[in-house]
Amino acid sequence: MAGIENKPGALSEKGNDPDLILKKLKAMKGRDVPWADGRVFAYIYDPGPEASALVHQAFDLFLTENGLDPTAFPSALKLETEIISVAAGLLHGDAGVVGNFTSGGTESILLSVKTARDRARALQPEIRQPELVLPETAHAAFFKACQYFDVKPVVTAVDPLSYRAQPNLIRDAINANTILLVASAPSYAHGVIDPITEIGAIAMEHDVLMHVDACMGGMYLPFAGPDIPVFDFRVPGVTQISMDFHKWGYAAKGASSILYRSDELRRYQIFAWSGWTGYSVVNPTVLSTRGAGPMAACWAILNFLGREGYERMVRECQSASRRIQAAIDDIPGLHCLGRSDCNLFSFASDSLNVFRLAEDMRERGWYIQPQFGFGPSPANVHLSVGHGNVAHVDDFMSDLRESALAIADSGPVPDASHLDPGLLDLSPQQLFKELQTITGSDGRQLPERMDQINSLLDGLPHEMRDGLLAEFVNRLYGRP
Ligand SMILES: Cc1ncc(COP(=O)(O)O)c(C=O)c1O
Known part of the structure; x- marks a missing residue:
C-alpha cells in the first residue's frame, strides 16, 4: 500500500487508499486531549x-442532504421544526414561540442581536447607535455580535460574591438607544443563573427586548428539578432564548437553536434575496448551505434519551459536581467561586498559581480549563462536568489533591509584573515579538506548556491580551 505523498497541505497527484487515509486521520488526533477516557472537563x-x-x-x-432549500429537502424542514418544537416545549413557550436550528450558540446569539438591531431599524429609526445591555459575565459571543452588527455593548457589573447580574445596574444602564437586555441561564464561567424574573420585569417596564442565553442551560436546567429558578418563556419580559443541543443535549457538534416569542419578531432574522442571476436565497439563519447531519443527529438523540434519559444524566452530573466542589473547598489553598446552580463551576486560589495547576493536571492526563481574571473574578480554573466524567470523579479528586500539593513549593511563575512597563505601549505585533523570548513561542506552533503564557496574559488589560491572542492565532493558522 503506497503512503500518502509527503507534501503536507498539497493536493495529492493521485488518489490514496481509504484505509491509509483513515489511519492518517486517526493519527492526527494523537495530541488531542483524552476525552474518550472521561478526563476532559x-x-x-x-x-x-x-x-x-x-x-x-x-x-x-x-450527511449529504441540504437544509438550504426546504422545497427540495422537506426532510430537513421536518427535522428542524420538530426539534424547535421540543425546545419550545422545554422552555415553556406557548404555541406562538418559533425558532431555528443553528450551527452553535454563537450563531444563535449573532442572529438574536441582528434581529434586535433590524427590528430597531424598522420601528425606531431615530436610534442611530443601538445599545445592548449585558452583565460582565455574559458570553463573549455577544461582544462578537456587537462587533459584527455595529451595536454598542454596555457592560454592567455583577455581584462580586455571587457573580450574578445586578438588576438595578441593568436598569440604570438603559437609555433611549437600548434595544436588547441580556442575561444568562447559566453563565459559562461560574454556572450561576442571573435573576431572570427581575430583569424580565425591567425589560417590560422599558419596552425593550430581552435575550436569555440558555446555550448551556436549555438542555440541562429543565431536568434539574424544582430548585431551579424560572428562567424561560414563563418570564413575561423574555423575548428570545438561545439553547444549544451540542452541549448538554449531547448532540453532534453543530446543533443549537434560537427561539423567539413570536414570528413577528423572528421576521427580522430572515434574509431573502432574489436580485441576482442565481437561485433565490432565503435564509432564516447565518448559513445558507446547511448540512442536515447535525439536525438528524440531534433529532435522534432527543428521541433516544427522552425526558427520562436527560433527567438521569442531569442527576448524575449534579451529584458529581457537588462532590467535586466540596472536595475542592477542602483542598488547602483552593476555593470555589460563587455558588454554581449546575454542573459548571470554577475555582481559584490565593496561594497557588492556578495556571500551573492546570498544566500539572494536564501532565497527569486531565484537562481542566484555565480562565483569566476579569472584573471581580480572579484567575481560575473552570470545570464542566458531563456524563462522560462521572465515573472518573474519585481519580480526578485524588490527582487534583496531589497536584495542589506538588505545585505548592514550585516557586513563582513569571507574570506581567515582571514586564518592562515600556513594553505596554507597543502594538500587539511588536509586543508579541518582544514576548517571544519569555514565552519561548513564535506563535507558529502550539506551545508545549501554557502556564507561563497564561500567567503573563492574565496580568494584562483585556484589550492588550486580545491583541496578543489575535496575533497568535494569525500566526498559528499559517501554512503547514
Ligand atoms: C453560556 C454560553 N453561551 C454561548 C456559548 C457559545 O456557544 P458555541 O461555542 O456553541 O458557539 C457558550 C459556549 O460555551 C456558552 O457557555
Missing part, C-alpha cells in the same frame, strides 16, 4: 457508547 459532551453510535448513524444518514 470542557468542550466535550459524551453520552456514552450506545447513544454515540446512534448519533453517528443518524448524522451519516443525512
Whole structure:
C-alpha cells in the first residue's frame, strides 16, 4: 500500500487508499486531549457508547442532504421544526414561540442581536447607535455580535460574591438607544443563573427586548428539578432564548437553536434575496448551505434519551459536581467561586498559581480549563462536568489533591509584573515579538506548556491580551 505523498497541505497527484487515509486521520488526533477516557472537563459532551453510535448513524444518514432549500429537502424542514418544537416545549413557550436550528450558540446569539438591531431599524429609526445591555459575565459571543452588527455593548457589573447580574445596574444602564437586555441561564464561567424574573420585569417596564442565553442551560436546567429558578418563556419580559443541543443535549457538534416569542419578531432574522442571476436565497439563519447531519443527529438523540434519559444524566452530573466542589473547598489553598446552580463551576486560589495547576493536571492526563481574571473574578480554573466524567470523579479528586500539593513549593511563575512597563505601549505585533523570548513561542506552533503564557496574559488589560491572542492565532493558522 503506497503512503500518502509527503507534501503536507498539497493536493495529492493521485488518489490514496481509504484505509491509509483513515489511519492518517486517526493519527492526527494523537495530541488531542483524552476525552474518550472521561478526563476532559470542557468542550466535550459524551453520552456514552450506545447513544454515540446512534448519533453517528443518524448524522451519516443525512450527511449529504441540504437544509438550504426546504422545497427540495422537506426532510430537513421536518427535522428542524420538530426539534424547535421540543425546545419550545422545554422552555415553556406557548404555541406562538418559533425558532431555528443553528450551527452553535454563537450563531444563535449573532442572529438574536441582528434581529434586535433590524427590528430597531424598522420601528425606531431615530436610534442611530443601538445599545445592548449585558452583565460582565455574559458570553463573549455577544461582544462578537456587537462587533459584527455595529451595536454598542454596555457592560454592567455583577455581584462580586455571587457573580450574578445586578438588576438595578441593568436598569440604570438603559437609555433611549437600548434595544436588547441580556442575561444568562447559566453563565459559562461560574454556572450561576442571573435573576431572570427581575430583569424580565425591567425589560417590560422599558419596552425593550430581552435575550436569555440558555446555550448551556436549555438542555440541562429543565431536568434539574424544582430548585431551579424560572428562567424561560414563563418570564413575561423574555423575548428570545438561545439553547444549544451540542452541549448538554449531547448532540453532534453543530446543533443549537434560537427561539423567539413570536414570528413577528423572528421576521427580522430572515434574509431573502432574489436580485441576482442565481437561485433565490432565503435564509432564516447565518448559513445558507446547511448540512442536515447535525439536525438528524440531534433529532435522534432527543428521541433516544427522552425526558427520562436527560433527567438521569442531569442527576448524575449534579451529584458529581457537588462532590467535586466540596472536595475542592477542602483542598488547602483552593476555593470555589460563587455558588454554581449546575454542573459548571470554577475555582481559584490565593496561594497557588492556578495556571500551573492546570498544566500539572494536564501532565497527569486531565484537562481542566484555565480562565483569566476579569472584573471581580480572579484567575481560575473552570470545570464542566458531563456524563462522560462521572465515573472518573474519585481519580480526578485524588490527582487534583496531589497536584495542589506538588505545585505548592514550585516557586513563582513569571507574570506581567515582571514586564518592562515600556513594553505596554507597543502594538500587539511588536509586543508579541518582544514576548517571544519569555514565552519561548513564535506563535507558529502550539506551545508545549501554557502556564507561563497564561500567567503573563492574565496580568494584562483585556484589550492588550486580545491583541496578543489575535496575533497568535494569525500566526498559528499559517501554512503547514
Ligand atoms: C453560556 C454560553 N453561551 C454561548 C456559548 C457559545 O456557544 P458555541 O461555542 O456553541 O458557539 C457558550 C459556549 O460555551 C456558552 O457557555
